Amino acid sequence: MVESSVHPAAGTAASKPYLQIVDVVKKFGDNTVVNHINLSISKNDIFALLGSSGCGKSTLLRMLAGMETPTSGRIILDGEDITHLAPYERPINMMFQSYALFPHMTVAQNIALGLKQDGLPRKEIDERVERMLDLVQMKKYAHRKPFQLSGGQQQRVALARSLAKRPKLLLLDEPLGALDKKLRQQTQLELVNLIDQVGVTCIMVTHDQEEAMTMACRIGIMSEGQLLQIASPGELYERPNCRFTAEFIGETNMFGGHVVEDEPDYVRVQTTELPRPVRVGHGITGTLGMPVWLSVRPERVGVSRQQPTAGGNWANGTVHDIAYLGGFSIFHVRLDTGKVVKASVPATRWREEAAPTWNEPVFVSWADTDAVVLTQ
Amino acid sequence: MNGKNISWFGRVSLGLGFAFLYVPILILIVYSFNASKLVTVLAGFSTQWYSVLFNDDAVISSFGLSLKIALLSSTMSVVLGTIAGLVLARFGPFRGKGLFAGMISAPMVMPEVIVGLSMLLLFVELQQWFGFPAERGVLTIWVGHVTLCMAYVTVVIRSRLVEMDRSIEEAAMDLGVRPLKIFFLITLPIIAPAIASSFLLAFTLSIDDLVITAFLSGPGSTTLPQLIFSRVRLGLNPEINALATITVLVVATLVVGANRVMVKAEQRRTRLAVAT
Ligand SMILES: Nc1ncnc2c1ncn2[C@@H]1O[C@H](COP(=O)(O)OP(=O)(O)OP(=O)(O)O)[C@@H](O)[C@H]1O
Ligand SMILES: [Mg+2]
Numbered sequence: 001m002v003e004s005s006v007h008p009a010a011g012t013a014a015s016k017p018y019l020q021i022v023d024v025v026k027k028f029g030d031n032t033v034v035n036h037i038n039l040s041i042s043k044n045d046i047f048a049l050l051g052s053s054g055c056g057k058s059t060l061l062r063m064l065a066g067m068e069t070p071t072s073g074r075i076i077l078d079g080e081d082i083t084h085l086a087p088y089e090r091p092i093n094m095m096f097q098s099y100a101l102f103p104h105m106t107v108a109q110n111i112a113l114g115l116k117q118d119g120l121p122r123k124e125i126d127e128r129v130e131r132m133l134d135l136v137q138m139k140k141y142a143h144r145k146p147f148q149l150s151g152g153q154q155q156r157v158a159l160a161r162s163l164a165k166r167p168k169l170l171l172l173d174e175p176l177g178a179l180d181k182k183l184r185q186q187t188q189l190e191l192v193n194l195i196d197q198v199g200v201t202c203i204m205v206t207h208d209q210e211e212a213m214t215m216a217c218r219i220g221i222m223s224e225g226q227l228l229q230i231a232s233p234g235e236l237y238e239r240p241n242c243r244f245t246a247e248f249i250g251e252t253n254m255f256g257g258h259v260v261e262d263e264p265d266y267v268r269v270q271t272t273e274l275p276r277p278v279r280v281g282h283g284i285t286g287t288l289g290m291p292v293w294l295s296v297r298p299e300r301v302g303v304s305r306q307q308p309t310a311g312g313n314w315a316n317g318t319v320h321d322i323a324y325l326g327g328f329s330i331f332h333v334r335l336d337t338g339k340v341v342k343a344s345v346p347a348t349r350w351r352e353e354a355a356p357t358w359n360e361p362v363f364v365s366w367a368d369t370d371a372v373v374l375t376q
Numbered sequence: 377m378n379g380k381n382i383s384w385f386g387r388v389s390l391g392l393g394f395a396f397l398y399v400p401i402l403i404l405i406v407y408s409f410n411a412s413k414l415v416t417v418l419a420g421f422s423t424q425w426y427s428v429l430f431n432d433d434a435v436i437s438s439f440g441l442s443l444k445i446a447l448l449s450s451t452m453s454v455v456l457g458t459i460a461g462l463v464l465a466r467f468g469p470f471r472g473k474g475l476f477a478g479m480i481s482a483p484m485v486m487p488e489v490i491v492g493l494s495m496l497l498l499f500v501e502l503q504q505w506f507g508f509p510a511e512r513g514v515l516t517i518w519v520g521h522v523t524l525c526m527a528y529v530t531v532v533i534r535s536r537l538v539e540m541d542r543s544i545e546e547a548a549m550d551l552g553v554r555p556l557k558i559f560f561l562i563t564l565p566i567i568a569p570a571i572a573s574s575f576l577l578a579f580t581l582s583i584d585d586l587v588i589t590a591f592l593s594g595p596g597s598t599t600l601p602q603l604i605f606s607r608v609r610l611g612l613n614p615e616i617n618a619l620a621t622i623t624v625l626v627v628a629t630l631v632v633g634a635n636r637v638m639v640k641a642e643q644r645r646t647r648l649a650v651a652t
Contacts, residue, residue, distance in 0.1 A: 033614045067546055100547035103644070104565040113561075114551030147644060165551065 016079070018043040018201055019064075019169060024073030026059055026225075027314055033059045035225035038071075041218075046195060046202045048212035051222030053249070057205040058097075060222075061171050064203065065094045088117075093167035099173040100159040101146040107157050108133070108142040114165045132160040152183050159191070163198055170195065173252065176211060188214045209249055211264040213237075221245045237297075242376045246295040251339050253301065255294040257302035259373075262288050267373060269294050273339040276312050286375050293374040300370035301343035303331050303356065304363050314365035317341070319356050329355065333364050384531070401624060406562060408617035415612040425618040434603060435619065442583050442600040445514060449521035450578035456522065457578075459531025464530070465537035484527040492591030495520050496521035499592070520588040525578035532577065536570035537563075569641035576634045580627065 017040035026034035033056045041047050049057045062068045064075060067088035075083045093114070102110050112131050115125045133139045136156040146154055155176070163172060175191060176184040192215050195202050204358055206212050212219050213233040220230045221244070221315060229241045240246035247254065255278075259269030267284055268277040269292060286292065308314040318337035332341045341364050345355075356362050382390070406425075412419035429435055457622050460480050464473070483491050499509060499516050544566070548558045564571075586601040593602065604620075607613055 049500075065550055067549075087546070088552045088554055092550075094547070094550050096543045098541060098543050098546055100541060100543040102544060102548070102562060102566075113548065113553065117552035161547075161551070 005244050017041060018078055019203075020046075020074075020076040021060075021064075022074040022076065024060070024063065024070045024075065026056070026063060026068060033225050034063070034070075035271075037227050038225060039220065039230065041201060041203065043201055044199055045218060046192065046204065046216045048203045048216035048219045049203065049222055050209060050212045050248075051207065051221050053207060055222045056225040058173055061094070061203065061205050063079075064169065065171055066090050075295075078170065087107075088309045091165075091168040092171060093162040093165055093169075094171040094173065095158050095162040095175055096245055097177055099146075099154050099178070101154060101157060101161070103146055106145055107138060107149070109162050110146070110157060111161045114161065118165070123347075128164055135163070135197070140207050142269055151179055152187065155179060155187070159194065163200065166198075167200065170200045170202040172202065173207055175204055177206075184208075184211070201221055213249075221248060223248075239372060240295065240374065242291050243295075243374050246293075246372065246374060249300050251342060253296045253298065255296075255339070256291070256292060258289055258291050259284070259286060260288070262286065266368065269373060273337050274315050274335070275337065276315075278313050278371060279368040280371045280373050282373070284373050284375060290375070295372045295374055296366055296370060298330065298342040298343075298344035299328075300366045301341060302365050303333065303343045303345050303349075304365070305353070305356065305360075307363055308365040311350055313368055313371070314363050315341070316361065316363050317359050319362055322355075322358065331356070332364075333362060335364070336363045404617050405621045405624070407614060408621040410617075412616060413614065415614060415617075422605045425614040428615050429618045429622075431437050432615065434598075435600070435615075436633060438598045438600045438603040440587045441514070441597060445517055445599065446579050446583035449518050450524055450575050452518070452577045453525035453529050454575045457526045457574065458533050458571060460526065460530040460532030461537055462563075465534045468580060480530050481527050483524045484531070488524075488585075488587040491524065492520065492588040495523070496590070496591040496640065512592055513597040516592040516594070517589050517597065517599070520592045521582040524585065524588060525581050528577055528581060529574040532570055532574040533567065540566060569637055573634050573638055576630055 019039075019041040021039040022036055024034060024037045025032065025216075025219070035056075037060060039047075049060065051057050059068060063070050066082075066085060066089075070083060073083070074081055077092070082092075107114070108129050111129045115128055120128075124197050126188060129142075130139075133142055135161060136154065138160065139155055141153060141157075146157065149157065155178070159175070176187055179187060188211055204212075204215065207374045213236075216233065218230060219231055219236055221228045221236065223244050229236060229245045231239070236245060236249050240249065246252050255269075255271040255273045256311070257269045257278075259267055260270045260277055261268035262284070266282070267280050269280060270277045271294060280294070284292070288307075302308075307316070315335050315337075317333040318339055319331055320334040321332035323330040323332075326347070328344050328346045331345060333341050333343060335341060343364055349355075386537075406418075407415055409421050409423065410418055411422035411424070464477055464480075493630055495516070500514060502508060503510065540563075545558055548562045549555065554560060584601055586605060589599050589602060593599065598606075600619075604616055607616055
C-alpha cells in the first residue's frame, strides 16, 4: 500500500477502494486471532466474511467498529485512517448478533438515540425515525418495548437503528443468526433489498454459506484468523484456490495425488484413489511431481451403466448408497480402489433407463473441465 | 411442587422448622398486646404498650437517629458500591484487581467485632493526630455502616453487571454515545432494580446494626437497636415487644415490596430472552 492513499485527491477517491484493511493483526495474549489480513472493499459492496466458529470473524468486525484495537495494521475508510478512532467517533454502525436493543426504550427511542447524539433538530430526528420505521415496516410498533416484539421484528428494529445514522459502513454480525431457518431464508433477500435501497457499503459475518452466497457480491473465506480466498460466490464454488475453501463451500469429492504431466493448458494427476491418471483442463503454477488435491463437485459426476468412451476421467464401482431427494439423487459409488465418490444426478437423467439400484455395477465419469486442482 | 406429594416426615420437619422460626415472633406479637406488665402472665388484650411507646421520647429520638443514619449510609453505600461494582465488572483486568475485590468484600466476612474495634482505633488515632472527628457520633457510625453496607451493594451490583449483555452498552457506544453518558442513559436504567434492592438491603443492614454501632457511637448518639438492647438487659419489657412488633411489620412490608420489584424485573428479562 502506498502512503499517499491516506489522503487521496477528491477526484481519485471514487476509483480507490472505499474501505481498506491493511495488514491487520489482533492478538489476545499469545493467541493470534486475526492474522495479517488485507482486504479492500469498494463502495456499495455487500461483502461477507464466511468461516467456521472461532476463526476470528467477529474480532475483525469489532476492530472495524472500534470495540477492539488492532495489535498492528491500519484501517482506512473513505480515505481517512480510522484505526485509532473511538467507536463513538466512527462513521460506522453495527448490528449486533444479539441485536442489543435497549430494553428500557421503545422502538422509536431505540432508533432515535444515535441521531440525538449528532445534535440534529428534533423535527429532523422524528422525520428520520419515521422514515426508518417505514423502511423496515415497523411503524405500527413504534411505541412498543423490545420484549414485546418477535425475533424477526427485533431484527428489523436493530437494522433500522444501525441504518438511521446513514453510516459510511454497515457491519452485520450474523444478522439472521437468531432467527429460525424458514424466517431466515425469507429475510435474506429482504435484507439485501433494504441495503441496496439505502445504498450503504456493508460487511456481514456469517457461518452459513447459503446466507453468504445469497446476500453478498463478494465473499471472503476465513480460517484460523487468515483470509484464504476472496471472490464472488460463483468463483468460490467453481474455482476454489485451496482445499479448505473447496470443502467449506458445498460438497465435493476430494482426491489426493501428485502431478504427472504439467502442460500450459492441462495437467494430469495420478492418485491412488482412482484407477488411472486424471486429466484436468487447466494449467497450474507448480512443478512436476508436486502433491496436489483434486476436487470434483458431485453434480459434475455422471453415473452410467455403459463404460464412458471419451477421455480417461472415469472409474468403475458399485452403488453403495442412494439418497433420494426428489429433484435429484445422491449416489454414493464405491470404486474398486475403495474410495466412495458422491454423484448428484438429476431425476431427468433416468427417463430412458431405470436408475441403478444398490450394489449394481456402474461407471462414474466427469469432463476434464469439471475437476479443479488445488495446490494448497 | 404439589403439597400432596410431601411425605409425613417432610411435613413434620417443615412444620418444626417454621415453628422454630416463627413461633418466637408470634409470642412476641401476642405479648405486645398483653395487658399485664409481667411478660410471663397473660392478662387480656390491651394496646396500652403502644401508647406508652409513642410517648417515650428516648425511643422516638433514637428511632429518628437510626432512620437518619440508615438513609444516609444506604444512599452513600449505593453510590460507592455501584462505582466499585462497575469498576470490578467493566474495567477489564487491571493490576491489583483481586486485592481490590477482596478488600471491598472483607467487611462482609470479617467478624463485625473486629471491624468495629479497628474502626474505633482508627477514629481515636485520627482524633489524636488531627483533632477530627472531635467525638464519636453520627459521623463515625455513618462511616462504619457505609463500610459494611458497601460490601453487600458491590456484590449485588457487580453480579448484575456481569450478567448484563455487554453488547447493549457497545451498541450505544457504536451509535455515538460517550462512555459516561452510556452509564446514565443505558446502564443505570437497566440495573435500576438491582440498585433499588441493594438500597433496601443496605438500609436494613444499617438500621439493625448493633455491634459496629456500639463501638462507634458516642454519648449523645443512641440508635434504636442500642436502646432496645440496653432496656432488655434490665428485664423483658412489653413496650419493647410493641416496638418489635412494629418493626416486624415494617420489615415484612419492605421485604415483600423488594421481592416484588425483583420478580417483576426478572419477568421482564425472561420475557425479553424468550422473545429473542
Ligand atoms: N476478548 C477476548 N479475549 C481473549 N480471547 C478472545 C477474546 N475475544 C475473542 N477471543 C478469541 O478469539 C477467537 C475468535 O473469536 P471470534 O469471536 O472472532 O470468533 P468468530 O469467528 O466470530 O466465531 P463465531 O462464529 O463462533 O462467532 C476465539 O478463539 C476466542 O476465544
Ligand atoms: Mg462471532
